[in-house]
Amino acid sequence: MLEQLVSLDQSINLVVGAGFSGAVIANLIANELNEQVVVIDKKSHIAGNSYDFKDENGITIHKYGSHIFHTNYDDVWQFLNNYGSFNTYMHRVLAVIDGIKASIPFNINTLYDVFPNSLAIRLEEKLLKNFEYNSKIPIMEFQKTADDDLKFLADFIYNKVFLNYTKKQWGGAAPEMLDGSVSARVPVLISKDTRYFQDKYQGIPVNGYTKLVENILNHKNIKLLTDVKFLKDDLRLPFKRIFYTGAIDELFNYEYGILPFRSVSFKYETYDLESYQNNTVVNYPNNYDFTRIHEYKHYLREKSSKTVIAKEFSTDFKPGVNEPYYPVVNDESKRLYECYKKLSLEYKNLYILGRLGDFKYYDMDKAIRRAFEVFDMIKKGI
Numbered sequence: 001m002l003e004q005l006v007s008l009d010q011s012i013n014l015v016v017g018a019g020f021s022g023a024v025i026a027n028l029i030a031n032e033l034n035e036q037v038v039v040i041d042k043k044s045h046i047a048g049n050s051y052d053f054k055d056e057n058g059i060t061i062h063k064y065g066s067h068i069f070h071t072n073y074d075d076v077w078q079f080l081n082n083y084g085s086f087n088t089y090m091h092r093v094l095a096v097i098d099g100i101k102a103s104i105p106f107n108i109n110t111l112y113d114v115f116p117n118s119l120a121i122r123l124e125e126k127l128l129k130n131f132e133y134n135s136k137i138p139i140m141e142f143q144k145t146a147d148d149d150l151k152f153l154a155d156f157i158y159n160k161v162f163l164n165y166t167k168k169q170w171g172g173a174a175p176e177m178l179d180g181s182v183s184a185r186v187p188v189l190i191s192k193d194t195r196y197f198q199d200k201y202q203g204i205p206v207n208g209y210t211k212l213v214e215n216i217l218n219h220k221n222i223k224l225l226t227d228v229k230f231l232k233d234d235l236r237l238p239f240k241r242i243f244y245t246g247a248i249d250e251l252f253n254y255e256y257g258i259l260p261f262r263s264v265s266f267k268y269e270t271y272d273l274e275s276y277q278n279n280t281v282v283n284y285p286n287n288y289d290f291t292r293i294h295e296y297k298h299y300l301r302e303k304s305s306k307t308v309i310a311k312e313f314s315t316d317f318k319p320g321v322n323e324p325y326y327p328v329v330n331d332e333s334k335r336l337y338e339c340y341k342k343l344s345l346e347y348k349n350l351y352i353l354g355r356l357g358d359f360k361y362y363d364m365d366k367a368i369r370r371a372f373e374v375f376d377m378i379k380k381g382i
Contacts, residue, residue, distance in 0.1 A: 235347050
């Protein structure tokens with residue numbers, strides 16, 4: 001199929017992957033350069049892991065786990081709003097700590113959720129004395145405090161919030177064994193802000209992520225093909241440019257070994273209830289085998305006499321068995337990635353991007369920003 005396309009016109013660009021990275025780069029090439037683009041995806045649907053759909057109850061289900069859009073990038077926000085509207089949803093997460101549903105990231109309000117009032121007051125005073133208000137302190141840094149009360153608090157947060165959740169999510173690895181960028185994603189927040197993200201722009205597409213990506217790809221210069229797998233041998237096809245957003249080790253047939261990812265699976269349950277947990281996400285750091293429970297109807301405030309939840313289980317990624325989600329970044333995996341990156345540079349018309357291609361823990365906005373950067377390189381002739 002790809003051979004037939006390129007034999008007709010060798011000025012065609014190929015984009016592998018119809019998630020945000022692929023959709024945005026395809027849009028920019030088609031729209032700003034007025035060039036032809038073919039977008040393929042091995043899945044039967046577009047939007048990658050942000051894919052969503054309405055179920056029989058009228059509830060929008062995020063098939064691959066909750067996706068909350070948030071960004072401080074004005075250009076990313078403006079770009080997306082050309083193709084869809086967002087609601088004003090601001091994500092708040094609860095965690096079950098000693099049987100109490102408490103606000104996380106751990107913040108000043110959480111002190112009063114889990115501690116006696118007198119202790120919470122003392123700890124709040126110590127926090128405000130030792131740290132700047134509204135600052136974010138990674139847990140590994142917070143543990144270095146010398147004050148006895150704050151040391152107690154740091155140990156409490158580490159053991160009750162981070163340790164067991166991290167072990168479940170990352171296959172037994174304790175926080176100190178992971179790349180610092182992982183533990184820094186959920187810091188201790190010296191604030192009463194209970195939002196999970198503090199970004200300027202936040203929300204959920206009112207018509208869903210799938211429709212948003214569909215709109216981005218809806219261009220006369222873009223041809224979309226699903227259920228099409230891209231192979232290493234396809235790199236020889238004379239496309240003008242190839243933008244690859246899939247797993248870079250898979251592209252090269254795992255020649256140097258498999259890059260480590262964590263995957264997740266979901267157990268869906270439907271209840272005859274208005275709400276199961278009165279919150280979109282509740283984490284279970286110390287109880288059960290699952291890491292968290294998602295309740296989807298809260299994202300778009302959808303009305304239904306039923307509710308759908310998904311219990312999320314973390315597991316090792318196995319090629320051909322499940323989906324790669326989170327890159328396991330360490331010195332060994334960085335070296336392995338660089339081997340594949342060097343191999344990719346042998347193909348002058350090949351551009352690698354996306355979470356799987358770049359082996360980076362991108363949020364959606366950063367994946368889009370990366371597509372912007374690649375497009376700027378092309379415009380500058382780099």
